Amino acid sequence: MHYALNLRTFFYSHYFYLGLRFAAGLVGVTLISLQFTNLHTAMTVCIGALCTALMDMPSPLRHKFNEMSASVLLCSFVTLLISLCAPLHWLLMVMLVLISFFACMMVVYGKKSMPLQLATLFIMTMSMEHSMTASQSFIHTAWFTSGAVAYLAYAMGVSWILRHRIKQQVLAEALFELAHYIDIKADFYDTRFNLNEQFNKLVRQQSVLADRQQASRDLILRAHLNAKDAIVVQTHVCMLDLYELVLSTHTDYAQLRLHLADSPVMTTLHDLAWKCARDIESVAYDVTRKKASYPEISYGPELDAVEAELAALQARIAAGKPQQEALAVLRAQRNKIRAIIRMIGELHQASQKAYATTPFWVDADMGPFLSQQKYELRMILSHLRLDSPIFRFSLRVAMAISVGLAVAALLPYAAHSYWIVLTIVIILKPSFSMTKQRRTDRIIGTIIGCVITAVVLHVISNMAVILAMLVLATVATPTFIYLRYRYAAVAVSIMILLQMHLIAPGNNDLIMERLVDTFIGAAVATAFSFVLANWEYQSVPRLVRGVLEVNLRYMQASFDLLQGKGKDDFAYRIERKRLMDSLAGLSSALVRMLDEPASKRRAVEDINLFIVQNYLLVAHVAALRAILRRHVVELPTEPVNAMLGISHDQVVRTLSQALDPQAAYIHVEALPDAPAADAVPWSGWPLVQRRIRLLQADAVKIIGYSQAVLRNIA
Incomplete structure (x- = not known):
């Protein structure tokens, strides 16, 4: 079970703090605006704050300001554009498709851009229902922007005050x-557990651990x-x-x-x-x-x-x-x-x-350890080609939204078409496995949320209790959105349905309409998840080659460290991080592949064994380092370094052979044993020799598994 789902640790986690910060900011901005405006305008201000709040994640303060400022500017622009186009139905439809496409292209900037993409598509769908004059559009956008800027100022202030606390939580x-x-x-010590299954679990957890360690680096190593x-x-x-x-x-x-x-x-x-x-x-x-x-x-x-x-x-x-x-x-x-x-x-x-x-790290450049934030237009332009997975994803979403709008126009009841579009936006993700998981969570969460809301509205008439439920749902939505999306789907359904009930009471069909819209959106998203799909096996050869290239650099840094060629282990730490990141990327692709249709799963066992073998090389290097540290007093430096040098040359030749495309069809002979130790008394000789033999043997196995992966995928 995830640590943050345990009550003992939940209330100390950054997920709970995020929920409190999100709800306090959203409710606070709305209540303040209600003191000076009417309910309709206050809701516009609230939505502006909500779009900015979607970018409120644990980040270095400078990055957080850049990310949230980008959300304010982009969402305000989209609000104005959609509001101006709304009176002309055909122009509105064209703009909805174009904005959907370009919002999805922002995925090129990595995981941090996903909330920005969601915020952009969210405000697009929320703005499409309102037909305004030009002057009303500018006023509406001004109120929206005021809410966005207010939440930005609030979030930056709270994050500055809690900057050390957030570091502790991450x-x-x-x-x-x-x-x-x-x-x-x-x-692994329990004979009831299968070793291969345990290795699979270990590799999956290694991917999660690498992600959490990187988040910790980004916050902690930037400034102390x-x-x-x-x-x-x-x-x-x-x-x-x-x-x-x-x-x-x-x-x-x-x-x-x-x-x-x-x-x-x-x-x-x-x-x-x-x-x-x-x-x-x-x-x-x-x-x-x-x-x-x-x-x-x-x-x-x-x-x-x-x-x-x-x-x-x-x-x-x-x-x-x-x-x-x-x-x-x-x-x-x-x-x-x-x-x-x-x-x-x-x-x-x-x-x-x-x-x-x-x-x-005294006076050292921490840049190689940290995630870099680059938002350059040329990155999007470089992906405007049909073989780009991100370009295909953007086309897929644009087409799905077009169909969703067409279906909404044909519904017999007074449907809010934005709900269908929003469901498509939330479910349809860059990979098939993410779409499949999000669809299941969205449908189940919406059903549970609708049932809970129906019971609450039927049983409870006290406005204070309903408002308390609304605030609780508002806290729960961001708390679980990165933790358990199914719980977030329950909370967001309750939150939106209660808001609709408070704004426009009396619609007895509201909950049923939302359920129908959700099923329609889920069906459209599911259908289009197969259109221009990017299957994980297509990216595997590139990822495998990336692992091999990084592993070569890691081996060079490792043996330099083991032979005492550097003044510290800084270069080694950098290359170890890069190798772990590349292995985590390949492991994540394998996990996503397992959720794809059976016909699209290729070389699953070989990919897994390839990951395990690379993991074993890291383990052998770590073991060698521990052995040399443990026997450092009587260490015979020259003979040990000679042995390590020969081993390094052999391992590098092996990994280079794995990178050679012609090597996929040649026979690979086992490497010779490590050279005999010189006649120097040292208790570490058997341990070092054994680890070197294992390192060489596992390096040879990498060639076989990389060949098998490429053959089975081709």
């Missing part, structure tokens, strides 16, 4: 997702001006280091189960991982409550049980039983888990006070 969300990631890894900011910076960096340690815990779980399946130590390892997840959650919970975090979980009994099992294995080996492999695997897991427990302790410490120094 950081806490990333920590909660890391805890969930460890929960999935814990089940005081001691309170320094604490969240320290905690954030400690979280990333902990994540790398968690990656390094990957082992051959099949071998672990083979050797220790009958031993209670497997349950002990599971319990240790589970406790680590709870410990991280306790840090996240304290961060959301603006408190320093202190350790409360004891790992002693489980660690003692592991030590007892290691002693028992040593005794069996001394008695002549072949238990060396089991001993080596268990000892490695013990060492890694101890390192993770120590790092969680540092995570607690990082939340307690600001320290004098901040690691790795």
Whole structure:
């Protein structure tokens, strides 16, 4: 279950704060405008505030101002344009289609542009019902803009006051997702769970975790001006280091189960991982409550049980039983888990006070770690071609809205055609899987919302109670819109239907008409989700190549770090982030493909194995780094660096071969073992050699899986 759906953490999450901020701003702007205008004008002001509020998300203050200002300007322009065109029906229809097309083209700017697209299409649909003179159109737009600007000023003020609080909440969300990631890894020690299914879950969660970590970076690393900011910076960096340690815990779980399946130590390892997840959650919970975090979980009994099992294995080996492999695997897991427990302790410490120094970024350019905000016209122009998925999506929406308007004109009752259009806009998304999920949530949410509204209006006549329900729905809508859209659909249906009842009471068919309009809009959106569709398999070759290219750069940065060629790990962190982002993008495409029709699913298993193998390379590098740190005292630098250099050359050749289009049809021989260690006494030789062999072997497997992906898609 998502952490924000748990009552213990819900009221501390940024989702709940967003709902409160949204509702307070919307209700406040409306009530103030009612003091100076009539109800109709106040609703225009309210809609202006609502369109700007759709852009009110956790963002750096400068980005938030740019995003919300863009919403104010664009939505005001669309309001004026549609109002001026409304008296001429044919011109209005043309403008609705054109605006729909260009609004959808804004998707080229990434996820942050999706609320702007929705706000633009929302105000377009809300403005199409009103026929005005030219002078009335300008006055109407002025009132709309005043509401938009008022909410902009309010939101920026609140966000400035709560800027540190928002950083804490976004950081806490990333920590909660890391805890969930460890929960999935814990089940690898439970023989009841299938290893392949667990890997699939792990890869999916890795995609979510990468997204939350990026949101945390964007807010925390842009500016840290005081001691309170320094604490969240320290905690954030400690979280990333902990994540790398968690990656390094990957082992051959099949071998672990083979050797220790009958031993209670497997349950002990599971319990240790589970406790680590709870410990991280306790840090996240304290961060959301603006408190320093202190350790409360004891790992002693489980660690003692592991030590007892290691002693028992040593005794069996001394008695002549072949238990060396089991001993080596268990000892490695013990060492890694101890390192993770120590790092969680540092995570607690990082939340307690600001320290004098901040690691790795003093005078460094944080740009590579941060999302860049670029809104350039040439980006849209470059996608004005039929093979562009965004261009095809824009055409699809424009055609669907045209059909929705035509159907609305034929309905026998006095339909509000904007409801059909709005349903199409909300449901029809760039990918088929997103459209499918949004359609289900929209229909179910609307039905539940209509039923609740009908019961409320039938049972309750007290205006104060109805207004309280309206405010509650207004809070719930933005709270759940990015958390559980189905809940948001319930809330928004209640909110709009109650508003309609208050503005124009007496329409007994209002709820039934809204249901019919929703089903019509959903049917049109579903039909057009197959028109000029962009299936996920079409983008997979590009994404696979992107992963391989980034992995090559990551391997270069990794071996430079392992060989001590750089003064710090800054370049390594950048390339690790880029690789995780590229893997998350491919993983997201795979998840979306699984929701597409069976005929459009291609190379699903091969894509999944390709993702897993790249993930294993990251895990091996993290493990090598942990081994070198653990044995740094007696480390024989020159021979170890020579071994790492040879391994690096072999891995780079392998990944380069995977990038070669001609390599799809050639036989690949296994790489030779790592060179024998020099005659230098060092306890880390067996561990380093083993990890290098695994790294090389998994690099070779990447060639096979990338070939299989390309063959099956072609």
